[in-house]
Amino acid sequence: MNPYQTIFEDQQKHFLKEIKNSTAKERIAKLKKLRSWIFSHRQEIRNAVYKDFKKPAVGVDLSEIKVVLNEIDVATGNLKKWMKPKKVPTPITFLGTKSWIEYEAKGVALILAPWNFPFQLTIGPLVSAIAAGNCAVVKPSEMSEHTSDLMKSMISDLFDESEVTVVLGDYKVSESLLKLPFDHIFFTGSPQVGKIVMNAAAKNLTSVTLELGGQNPVVVDETARIKDAAKRLIYGKFMNNGQSCVSVNTVYVHKSKQDELVTELKSELSKAFPGDAFKNEDYARTINEKHFQRVKNLSVDAVEKGAEIITGSTFDEEDCYIAPTILNNVPREANICNEEIFGPVMPIQSYENIEDVVSEINNKEKPLALYVFSQTKKNINYILKNTSSGTTAINETTWQFGQKHLPFGGVNSSGMGKSHGHHGFMAFTNERSMLKQKNGFTIAQLVHPPYTKSVKWIVDLIVKYL
The missing domain is CATH 3.40.309.10 (Aldehyde Dehydrogenase; Chain A, domain 2)
Structure with a gap:
């Protein structure tokens, strides 16, 4: 049995029972708690990243902490608007119907994060996942172990394991996680490893966001x-x-x-x-x-x-x-x-x-x-x-x-999909197409079989003019 099967199944159950239909207010409350934790533990974050590769405090503030705080602020300030169903126009051939788009969470997400911006590139995608109403399994890099340990402690303080959990370990842990049928995978890393992630996702037909890299001229x-x-x-x-x-x-x-x-x-x-x-x-x-x-x-x-x-x-x-x-x-x-x-x-x-x-x-x-x-x-x-x-x-x-x-995102070998703000929210969101038909006679019935002369005439009219 996969060592992470139980965690995954617990999150699936919790998502369906508690998280799937969470309100904007509930999601915003979670993000604000996360923001408060980050701000009150700012020095601890600085210390952890410094221990990993001597990154200066100003660098941590700007490129690790502030970027994540921006993500939280954009999400909390716009989430109600992002979640609101969107009406779409009704073509003449669809008279009598109503159509709209519902924005629903994908489900249980896997976030595979790198070591180079260990806090930002782990927690930033998590903010988007939470804003979109998902559960998440987070796997930070073992190379930035001090920051990874701190993030595990942070998530344990803020979330039940059935909603968000951090899993530590090397590439073998990632291999095991990738065998599970997650609803979305968000990976940040090299194009070489990105191909491995995409191949694993294909076996479960899991959607992916791949934030990769390249030779930036x-x-x-x-x-x-x-x-x-x-x-x-x-x-x-x-x-x-x-x-x-x-x-x-x-x-x-x-x-x-x-x-x-x-x-x-x-x-x-x-x-x-x-x-x-x-x-x-x-x-x-x-x-x-x-x-x-x-x-x-x-x-x-x-x-x-x-x-x-x-x-x-x-x-x-x-x-x-x-x-x-x-x-x-x-x-x-x-x-x-x-x-x-x-x-x-x-x-x-x-x-x-x-x-x-x-x-x-x-x-x-x-x-x-x-x-x-x-x-x-x-x-x-x-x-x-x-x-x-x-x-x-x-x-x-x-x-x-x-x-x-x-x-933010690449193209072809430098990445697939986008992140940050509304784009990050959409990465973890399913755009669910909705159509409601009126009762009784409908225009659609005019082209139902049998295909009589009059039906063929109506179809010809539709093809030519409508």
Whole structure:
């Protein structure tokens, strides 16, 4: 028997008996209790994330706590409107009927969360699941164990296990959970593991939201404001030690601006992390030795193939420390230009024709994020009209994720489905089509068999004119 079968079945029963028809008021009360817990345990959350990979307190406040609080506030402020049935128009051939859409919870959801934003990317989807009226089994990452332990304690304080529960463990736990016929699976992680999740979901025909990643390209054209671009690129690359699904990957800069950009990047990096970054409390660490070695190998490979070290490329394995690294003129065959980096290394390549950059972007999988630095609508529009990405930011990096009114998600290999706000609510919601017919004679009866001459004439009329 599956070790999580009992938990799953208890949640199924509880959903049908208590949760399925919960009101907006009841759901809002749960979310407000969650908000209160988070706010009153703010320092504990900071401490847990710091223990996992030395993430600074300001980083935890902005990218872990505040993002979740935003999710709660948007949901509690709009839930009544989101839950309200929506009337739809009645075509002439449906006269006598009434049609509308009911928004009902899917049921029991599975949330599989990553380690890079361990609190936000676990609790954010849970907020949407609760707002939509679901029960949930939550599996946080074993790599961020301190944050996972704290979240388990939090959920135990706030919910009965039959409504929401946190399950701890490694990939084997996830494998067992994925064998169960959940009503929805929300997974955040790599495209490689996303394929495993989708394959497992297919066996039960379970719907999925896949928040994945990809090689997020940056285009800095000849009209870009280089000082602004450099400042925002440093933030977008080195925040969270580069361990973000919307982090900057390869920077494509116009040849005429390359030297200026490199100079400004060095300057901005020294301002962001003055002195020795190893001793800087604002600079996080790689999550573990495995990921440390992977990112180190990408950096070393690029240098061996001809990349120029502008800054960084120093390592401390014991502390999982990789210095903030900028590499210039990185050859296209370097591994770092052909996979998601997920670490504090920024590769730079130059270009002369915008068409060549767009062609290179399109030769890779569709990214989760695309960044364009330009002051000309012509170049901006050309890039946008000839590429596809889950999200895009113009003259900025990463902040599109935090805009609480925008949907967040990828396309194809970078993700499936959307999250945040109303879009997150809809991910855990079934849009139930409703039609009510009047009593007695109906227009529909005019086309019931037998198919006499008059019926055929009516059908012909409908096809031609209605």
